[in-house]
Amino acid sequence: MRRDLPYALGGLVLGGLLLGNAALTPDAATVGALDVALVLAMAVALAVCRRYPVVALAVVTVAMLAVHVRVHPGVSAAFPVLSAVYVAAWRGRRAAAAVASLVFLGSFLTRDISMAPAGRPGDLVAERTALLLGWFVAANVAGLVARQRRAYLEQVEQRAIEAERTREEMALRRAGEERLRIARDLHDSLTHSISVIKVQAGIAVHLARKHGEQPSATLLAIQEASSAAMRELRTTLDVLRSPADEDHVGLARVDELVERTQAAGVLVHVTVSGPARDLPAEIDQAGYRVVQEALTNVARHAGPATAHVHVEYAPAQLTVSVTDDGHASPAHPVTPGVGLRGMRERVTGLGGTLRAAANDDHGFTVRAAFPLDGPGRTARSRAVQPAQRVAESR
Template identity: 55%
Template structure:
């Protein structure tokens, strides 16, 4: 423990020094009544103040305290108060697992006290009392050590239980995703497939008869195919936590559908976390869908950038701007798409701003922290 540093270690050192000074003062006052001289007070102060280093070097403290106070006992023949620093050093040594050394120091100090030639009454009243003190110091030191070990084991068990709860929660979440995926597959996939099939049959029959194919049928057929692709992507996300696709591929599909999209990516060379990548894909997808539906003939700029604001954690900045028909004086009502986008960003601990731009058009700006939410 000699390499401890910081405010906590300094505070502990100050407390230990203050306690050692109090012990030295108590024993010195008691020694004054026993007629102790200057040499005795030096031995008392040296042995007591050594207790300040009990956390750093408990064996050295035990040796210094025992030698100084034993010398004081042999020189001045004091009362039992001289044992106070040694009892503290014995307790500290026993708490750190040095039971044999602590017992040896206790026996050495008692031997020094007996060497002063006390009377039979003093042997009974004082020596046995000192022996009891040292026995208590050894026992409490061992109990303190066992209690610390028990606390460490309890903390480890609590951490293990927390990890187990997290694993169970993740497993249950995965099972729930699979259940939802099965339900969606059994209900929506069948219905959408029937709609797409019937539209395809109607288109085929119209062309076979030489009739003009109604645009509504072609739109239904195309929308059915797109809905099937989106549903499959959603089911893949529910079955697996991987992102449904890459944003460049998403932008290319939007361009092929007639939307003018400019994509710029900067500062994201490192692989993004799976949840961040999935959320970014959905945000850009929803923003492009809204632009295609509501912006009219507009140009869309998509920007992805990894930024580090100030000294905070890194973030993924997502910006989707269009120059469409939206105006600040005509506020729009957030639909299901924007609401879901906000919920997704909030769940990751990020921020989202959506609304008309001052220069015209609509903007979507999201910040997603790349650390744990």
């Protein structure tokens, strides 16, 4: 309906112009109630001419011919018909526009010839004929040009959409090829190395037990960590080989991280605030990866320390923090490595914020906040996550 408003206003303006011209023209007849009704019918027809161009064109043509015969307001009676002819040609009704133009021109000029003053009827008819013929030809041509331009713009837009879709498909194909290449490289290099570590640790544990000795906690931690690394690597390879992340990891598996970290000699406490809720998959996984990287850094860099993991569920935000009481201090700031940079890229790519810094007294804190609604979430649909990986080090 909003699209019809300009046409309705145009019809009212043309109707007012027509009635005003009839009132000011010396040889025009008095405008009666029927004439006003015909003008209103013309205005209503113009209001719906975009949706019903042929019907509106017929109504406007008949109404304006009737007003011309009854009142004879001059060429102003042709203006509404010109508008309807233009719209009909623009909407692809070329035959209807041409017929309406011929009918109105023929009837209008016939009325002029019959009512022309004696002496110079030929000059008056020739003048009106040239004027109206030029206007109607221009209206028909303008409607056709507007329609062709609209078709051209739609075609250009369609081509742009198709080109964008082709570029996206090419980018996805290249991304898939790059994922497969990375998966092959990881499988050929890293998988072999971790497998050797796992086998050697297993042999060492077996030999120790065979000789009646209890394997050391460090050796058992190496064996467990190598097994966990193999599982993580297989999961990563599956993700790289498939566009869909079928083996999803999330905050529900934080307990597994805690067990592995405690096996490495770090005491970990976990606190959950607020009712747990279903999270978007990418935020759930990012929260898990933040905890994983932070606990890995605690085990590698904090020395003898205790870690505190805090997961806070709020209506509009998820907050994940890992704090340790290790030997880090503001006097010796940590130089961000691959792990922290990857963590920050992952969090900011989802519209969140990350704080990773030494505590005022001692220890280190990693705190990530993810928005669960609002404009911050829209960034994740546009960002390609460059840090979808387990970071290597801080």
